[in-house]
Amino acid sequence: MDSLAGSSQRFYEEADTSRTRRRMIIGAALALAVLAAAWFGYRAFQGGGEAEAGAGADAASVPSVTVAIPGRTSVEFTISANGTIAARREMPVGVSGEGGQVARVLVEPGQWVGAGQPLAVIDRAVQTQQAEALQASIRVAQADAKLAQAELERAEALVSRGFISKADMDRKRATRDAAQARVRVAQAQYQEAIARNNRLNIVAPAAGLVLTREVEPGQVVSAGSGVLFRMAKGGEMEMLAQLAEADLQRVKVGTRAVVTPVGTELEIPGQIWQVAPIIDPNTRQGMVRIAIPYSGALRPGGFADARLVAGTEQAPLLPESAVQSGPEGNYVLIVGKDDKIERRPVKVGTVTDGGVSIASGLNGNEKVVVLAGAFLNPGDKVKPVIQKSTR
Template sequence: MKTALPLVFLLVLLSACSKDAPSTPPADIRSVRAEQAGLHGTHVSTRYSGEVRARYETDLAFRVTGRVQTRAVEAGTLVKAGQLIATLDPADYVLASSAAQAQRVAAEAEARLAQQDLQRYTALRAQNFISQAELDRRESVSQAAQARARQLRAEASRQGNQQAYTRLTAPYAGVVTATRVEAGQVVAAGQPVASLARTGEREVRIDVPENALDALRAARTLKVRLWSAPDATYLGRLREVSPMADATSRTFSARVSIANADAAVKLGMTATVEVDSESAPSLSVAQSALFRVDGQPQVWVVEQKSGKVAARSVQLGALAGARVAIVSGVAAGEWVVTAGVHKLAPGQQVRVLTPAQP
């Protein structure tokens, strides 16, 4: 019995050794998408919302103070050059003009009398009936009378202009966009009475952030679309950019002229200006390739020989749509993982699927 036990134990050991050894576990290979870093030019389209305005807009005002007697237009009225806009009560200006004319007539009469006296005294001096001093005095009186007449003629003309200023007329053909006074209201000189937009060129006023000014100025094309007719496209041209930012919004006001505006483009409509620009070719990758470690942007670079990934810190440039410029950290031609970046670890073996198109 004691001899049989060691024999059984030996048979069990031999049986265990005859079994196959366990196989090596398969390698963990992750499937990812990647792209080859290279120089890419980016097409960027930016849209700005604005309002259709007239190229020339004027606030009309009286040049004198008075009480509004009539207002001949309403907002939306089409007017011709010289057409009446409003009038002031002219009574006081008529009286002032009449008084100035009367003073002018009296001064001219005095000037004629002084000139006649001077001629008589000149003849008397030639006969040596008066002294030279008396003649000089008469010459001074005549000159003063002539100057007084010229002064009052100018004053009469000025008073006549003041009377004419009680009629406010349109300086050019256009449409009245707003009225600001009513009949019976007393207005001061220079106080806006109505706003007039000139017929003709139309443009869109937009607000542009300071970091987009260079792109706006360098844009190859500007397209204008109306919200009321989004299928219609108008060519635009940048006419002016304000030299100073708005104190509240910190944006710059810009005016884009509509080159082929038709009757559908009406004042006050909301319009969109589309700015198309092409950036210079630069090294860039898809934004989906980025991840951060301790706040530092990094990408996974695939080593072509080993098929393994390595984390690489990068310095970023400007964003352009779904791509971001790379200033340093990646060289042109290297393969960068663009999908599956959060499932990788340093040294991870990967299988690159069909490369994503940049």
């Protein structure tokens, strides 16, 4: 009986121990499941935070750049040229008479003179004496003519009385006529001498500006002495500018121009008055002549720059900072698809106070990088900020 009770007790004790062990195993498994779930949840949370941080860092690294949409603006099309200043109508002045020794020079270069004004005086002592001799011969001839006329009149009074024959009357009339003819010859010779003496002086053929003087007092001059003075008729000046063949086609007589002499900041208005009808086969250039009014800064033979206004055109207008240059020419950077930088070759047109016109390469609807283009490369991603106005 006692052994049966002991066996039952051991059976219940072993059963209690088995249940306790199973509960411990189940609790441990649940604890491990909870820890695993917590671990995966933490990793998922940490991964999401890193992704958000990476996205924020990428957004922060994209630079903002200022861009402009230029559109198309009416721009004056100008052509730049250079050349030399010259007198529009240069007048070389020399000896027109027989010449002689220069007694006085009356003008200096840069002086304005009127038409017929003496520029230099030639000594005329000998010529004056010759003129006086001719004047005296006039008086002698007039005396002879007066005497012949008186004799003719007396003869006519005697004809009616039969004392003078008709043949004698004819001779007296011929003598009177010859005497009067000698008077006219003497007068003509005197007037010729006076005219020659008047031509001794070197005079201005027209009003204008004296440019050069190549004669001094005491110098002996003649018709072969060449040019003694150079004058600009009316003081009118011009610029002789060479243009490329293509540019020559864009200008015409009347095209406005602004001329700036080298060494000055003057802007002298003028206009083209002659376009060359031929092209130099060696240089492929032609000449235009720009009429300009007189200015003290204009000196014939000097150098000058000209800006010819050849019309207007519609073109994109950009700030100078937007246009860059490289070995292959001028270009701009634009913001293209996906906000990435693209390089666009362009041809620069007129440079004005408002900016640089683009002759070709842009249609005006692009987003052009205005600033910091030197720090960007094609393919860079940027954040464009549109500038309200480029002017």
